[in-house]
């Protein structure tokens with residue numbers, strides 16, 4: 740399942756790294772494409788949208 744989140748405060752490659760690690764802590768097999776230019780985080784995962792969103796929020800980011 741592929742889910743796209745909009746994360747307005749995804750500002751740079753460090754943010755991408757933080758968000759990527761937070762999601763992979765939940766699902767080690769998740770594939771993440773995060774783009775600070777478009778603010779979009781595309782996650783391919785078997786975990787639920789709710790759980791992934793929570794991981795992003797817990798890492799200190801806002802999900803629009």
Ligand SMILES: [Cu+2]
Nearest residue numbers: 750751753754
């Ligand atoms: Cu950053």
